[in-house]
Amino acid sequence: MNKEEKILEFWEKEDIFHQSIKNREGAEYYSFYDGPPFATGKPHYGHILATTIKDSVLRYWTMRGYQIPRRVGWDCHGLPIENLIEKEMDIKSKKQIEELGIGKFNDACRSSVFSCVSDFQETLKRVGRWADYSEAYSTMDNNYIESVWWVLKKLWDKELIEKNYRVSPYCPRCATTISNFEVNQGYKEVKDRSIYVRFKAVDDDACFLVWTTTPWTLPGNLALAIGKDIDYCLIEREGEKLILAKSRLSIIEGEYSIISNLKGSDLIGKKYFPMFDYLQGVIIDGVSYDNAYQILSGEFVTDEDGTGIVHINPMHGEDDFQISKEHGLPFIHLVDESGSFVDAVTDFSGLFVKDADSKIISYLKEKGILYKEQLISHEYPHCWRCDSPLLYYAVDSWYVLVTKIKDSLVSNNEQINWVPGHLKYGRFGKWLEGARDWDFVRKRYWGAPIPIWECSECKKKMCIGSIAELEEKRVAGERVSDLHRPFIDDVKLICPDCGKSMSRIEGVFDCWFESGSMPYAQWHYPFENKEMVERTFPADFIAEGLDQTRGWFYTLTVLATALTTEDIGLGKDKPAFKNVITNGLVLDDKGRKLSKKLKNYPDPKDVFDKYGADSLRYFLLSSTNIGEDYRFSDDKVKEVWRNVVLAVENCFNFYETYAPKEPIAITTPPSNVLDKWILGRLEVLNERIDRFMAGYDLTKATRLIGGGQMEGGNNYNTDNNVSWDDYAVGAFIDDLSNWYIRRSRRRFQKPESQEDLEYASQTLETVLCKLTKIMAPFTPFISEGLYQKLRKDSDPISVHLCDYPSPNQSVLDRDSYDIYWSMNYIRSSINLILAERTKAGIKVRQPLASAYIPKVVDGYKLTASTYYDQLISLIKEETNIKEILIKDDIQQVSIDTELTDELREEGSLREIIRHIQQERKEKGMSPEDKISIVYNVDSGLDSLIQKYQTYLLEETLALSISSDEVNQGREIKIGTDTVIFTIKVV
Numbered sequence: 001m002n003k004e005e006k007i008l009e010f011w012e013k014e015d016i017f018h019q020s021i022k023n024r025e026g027a028e029y030y031s032f033y034d035g036p037p038f039a040t041g042k043p044h045y046g047h048i049l050a051t052t053i054k055d056s057v058l059r060y061w062t063m064r065g066y067q068i069p070r071r072v073g074w075d076c077h078g079l080p081i082e083n084l085i086e087k088e089m090d091i092k093s094k095k096q097i098e099e100l101g102i103g104k105f106n107d108a109c110r111s112s113v114f115s116c117v118s119d120f121q122e123t124l125k126r127v128g129r130w131a132d133y134s135e136a137y138s139t140m141d142n143n144y145i146e147s148v149w150w151v152l153k154k155l156w157d158k159e160l161i162e163k164n165y166r167v168s169p170y171c172p173r174c175a176t177t178i179s180n181f182e183v184n185q186g187y188k189e190v191k192d193r194s195i196y197v198r199f200k201a202v203d204d205d206a207c208f209l210v211w212t213t214t215p216w217t218l219p220g221n222l223a224l225a226i227g228k229d230i231d232y233c234l235i236e237r238e239g240e241k242l243i244l245a246k247s248r249l250s251i252i253e254g255e256y257s258i259i260s261n262l263k264g265s266d267l268i269g270k271k272y273f274p275m276f277d278y279l280q281g282v283i284i285d286g287v288s289y290d291n292a293y294q295i296l297s298g299e300f301v302t303d304e305d306g307t308g309i310v311h312i313n314p315m316h317g318e319d320d321f322q323i324s325k326e327h328g329l330p331f332i333h334l335v336d337e338s339g340s341f342v343d344a345v346t347d348f349s350g351l352f353v354k355d356a357d358s359k360i361i362s363y364l365k366e367k368g369i370l371y372k373e374q375l376i377s378h379e380y381p382h383c384w385r386c387d388s389p390l391l392y393y394a395v396d397s398w399y400v401l402v403t404k405i406k407d408s409l410v411s412n413n414e415q416i417n418w419v420p421g422h423l424k425y426g427r428f429g430k431w432l433e434g435a436r437d438w439d440f441v442r443k444r445y446w447g448a449p450i451p452i453w454e455c456s457e458c459k460k461k462m463c464i465g466s467i468a469e470l471e472e473k474r475v476a477g478e479r480v481s482d483l484h485r486p487f488i489d490d491v492k493l494i495c496p497d498c499g500k501s502m503s504r505i506e507g508v509f510d511c512w513f514e515s516g517s518m519p520y521a522q523w524h525y526p527f528e529n530k531e532m533v534e535r536t537f538p539a540d541f542i543a544e545g546l547d548q549t550r551g552w553f554y555t556l557t558v559l560a561t562a563l564t565t566e567d568i569g570l571g572k573d574k575p576a577f578k579n580v581i582t583n584g585l586v587l588d589d590k591g592r593k594l595s596k597k598l599k600n601y602p603d604p605k606d607v608f609d610k611y612g613a614d615s616l617r618y619f620l621l622s623s624t625n626i627g628e629d630y631r632f633s634d635d636k637v638k639e640v641w642r643n644v645v646l647a648v649e650n651c652f653n654f655y656e657t658y659a660p661k662e663p664i665a666i667t668t669p670p671s672n673v674l675d676k677w678i679l680g681r682l683e684v685l686n687e688r689i690d691r692f693m694a695g696y697d698l699t700k701a702t703r704l705i706g707g708g709q710m711e712g713g714n715n716y717n718t719d720n721n722v723s724w725d726d727y728a729v730g731a732f733i734d735d736l737s738n739w740y741i742r743r744s745r746r747r748f749q750k751p752e753s754q755e756d757l758e759y760a761s762q763t764l765e766t767v768l769c770k771l772t773k774i775m776a777p778f779t780p781f782i783s784e785g786l787y788q789k790l791r792k793d794s795d796p797i798s799v800h801l802c803d804y805p806s807p808n809q810s811v812l813d814r815d816s817y818d819i820y821w822s823m824n825y826i827r828s829s830i831n832l833i834l835a836e837r838t839k840a841g842i843k844v845r846q847p848l849a850s851a852y853i854p855k856v857v858d859g860y861k862l863t864a865s866t867y868y869d870q871l872i873s874l875i876k877e878e879t880n881i882k883e884i885l886i887k888d889d890i891q892q893v894s895i896d897t898e899l900t901d902e903l904r905e906e907g908s909l910r911e912i913i914r915h916i917q918q919e920r921k922e923k924g925m926s927p928e929d930k931i932s933i934v935y936n937v938d939s940g941l942d943s944l945i946q947k948y949q950t951y952l953l954e955e956t957l958a959l960s961i962s963s964d965e966v967n968q969g970r971e972i973k974i975g976t977d978t979v980i981f982t983i984k985v986v
Helices: 003-014 016-022 045-063 079-088 094-100 102-112 117-127 142-157 215-220 246-251 318-326 353-366 402-413 427-433 467-473 511-516 530-535 546-550 552-563 604-611 613-622 634-658 673-694 698-706 732-749 754-775 780-790 814-840 865-879 901-922 939-947 949-956
Strands: 071-074 132-138 161-171 187-200 206-212 223-226 231-237 240-245 257-263 295-297 310-312 370-381 391-400 417-419 452-455 461-463 501-504 542-545 579-583 586-588 630-632 848-854 881-887 931-937 958-963 970-974 977-985
Touching: 003 016, 003 117, 003 780, 045 117, 045 542, 045 579, 045 586, 045 613, 045 698, 079 102, 094 102, 117 604, 117 613, 142 161, 142 461, 142 511, 142 552, 161 318, 187 215, 187 353, 206 215, 206 310, 215 353, 223 318, 231 246, 240 246, 310 318, 353 370, 402 427, 402 552, 427 546, 427 552, 511 552, 542 546, 542 552, 546 552, 546 579, 604 613, 604 634, 613 634, 613 698, 613 780, 630 634, 634 698, 634 732, 634 754, 634 780, 673 698, 673 732, 673 754, 673 814, 673 865, 698 732, 732 754, 732 865, 754 780, 814 848, 814 865, 848 865, 865 881, 901 939, 901 949, 901 970, 901 977, 931 939, 931 949, 939 949, 939 958, 939 977, 949 958
Parallel strands: 071 132, 206 240, 223 295, 417 579, 542 579, 586 630, 848 881, 931 958
Antiparallel strands: 161 391, 187 206, 187 370, 223 310, 231 240, 231 257, 452 461, 452 501, 931 977, 970 977
């Protein structure tokens, strides 16, 4: 069992999650909605990303003092489950399902919905996600369905539900409509044959030239549409006359002459001969073709592509349907619900329409109707679940009249904080502005049934909003214990108008309607938990992937807006959520989707075992700006493990090794500039993370801890009112490890006084204690592990039961501010000096006499005059230069490269010490081990060692050093001399 697994065991044993909620009883609620995933597939990195974001935010606000119930849920209905069962049972059509029996089919669906729940729970728990798994809701529960019914009934009462005959996106494989926003989830790049065809005019020998990418729609053509203000022309080419938009003449190959110029308005009403005669063979009472086969004016027509003339098939296009309705054209289907041509289309009867394209093109070529064809690549919509190409298909269905509340949708969006912010008025805002009515009924089987009944006699329709209402209005019979089909199909109601029997309409809810009802249905609102739901609505926070801007985020917003047009307890004019984080996709390091086929990602369990969940969490939180796609690789997670998790562990290990075992409490502020600097850095880290978390910017918040340069600059503020807004914060852990601890190492290992050791130890302890709490929401495991080693008996049992720390404003004073800017000056100067040494080819171990630095370096100045000597000493020690001189009249750093004999001796001595310390490390000696040194050396270096013997003993923690024969030892070259030495513990 590794460290993280032991922490999971500790959390479980002590019930820390539930304690974190119980401890906040009576505190203000923080409301969170967890979007229900389908639990029929294995969890992947997309799920881990979303759950990490959710968990981090909720842990943070819990530590900030809020009470946050966390309930997961499972999406159990809809085409995703049905498609899975169809594959398992080798079912190809709805007809086969009905032959099998709806009951048996739904039983199979029911038994499969939780097939991967244990995998989800195991993965989410391993990531560290805290949630109430035992109280999970599911969309197939009767209570959940009843609340969905209540939502629909409320919309029904507000006259926002309508049955209508319209063209909708339609899946012929699933034999049901889908909503317009679902269409956006299934576009694919495909190659299709586009064709230019001739429609022969009735009153002259010209042809209207028309372009289409859907040849299969031509048998149902009933009109052509032009733009009345578009310029057209009649041309002649090789004896043939053609009419098309003037701006599209580039499609004509070879030489041609323009006979006349025309306005689109000149063409309106002109007749043409039908291309096919199948429609005339369909005899329906009352159907007239008097207005068919003529030129109509359509505002949707442009001359940006094609020919500027559009072919109209009322049954397979939204614009086509509307213009046909306006002009009284007949509505007759030549395509059945399976997407195949009906018998009346004699030449192509029974063919699936997309498969018929090539045969139709051959037919048109044979008849001389085809002008030319091209193979084009374009985006074509496919069913987001079964992958079949979609058709636009005229059908009776039920709609939420979203267009009636569009202005409220746009207005309510103003109340939402979007991360990233561009989505508010971009992808989501524009989608709301173009919102269309929502076809929410699926003519399928496994889903929450539509609670609308229709009278067989008078055709009255009635919507039921609760089980109690159903029982009150039904024909006598046993109470329904399962609201699913086929049981609900048998329930008959009594018509209140004529007293006849009412039957439920065919269909189940779009599963997006069900998930959009989640804020109410997860708590069985309003039948239970009324006060709690109304107190916590809208949610303070939600988070999902970018695709949900036109999925769950959208349906949540539509239903919340519809329900709050008046205050029914949920408030008036409310969105469903106040803050939303929207993440991109997790791709491999080459930008490809993660794929089992490509084998381009490791199993998450392997990543947990090698680097831990914290490393993966931190990578996902910090590596990419929210909303952009993630480039994932094992190596990148390893880098996080090394630079963050391992680094902070090493900081603690250093503290544990060298800090006094019985420290003395110090009450006076530290005087060492490094102590004051790191304490100031700590408080600014705290303040900045609070600021970014308030705006839900997790990327910026986490980068402050472990990596990534943040915004800010070198605008030193000379005002008395100190502002930290220009504080350019880097990675805190790197500053702690590679600057504070490294520069303070001597204070721990060989302190000049006990007091200095106490100050350094107390400073490092203060930093580590606060850092564990600051990091806890993002990296909960390492934070807990270190907290357990640092906590006092009086502290809470877990770091996750602590309050999130608040910045200590008293530390962030002018003194600390000047130290920060001065430390930047010092570190920039050091970098420039070291660069000069490199240019000169002089190692850092070789002392130099002096260096000159400008008064301003990289925009920084040394302003902390009280700590001048300490700061300058840092440059001296880090660059190994005896004297540092700041000059007003120079612009660049310079170093004195002249080496005296004394400087050379000191350089050689440092080289010897470095190798002795390296030998100690390689032999696994502890810092407390005392050693003896035996060496064999050329005469030149022997005198040097004897001269500085006392210094050598102090620096290497040696009790003795002597010259003798060394048969086997470490050999080092210093200049032209050779030293062989060996060491041992004494």
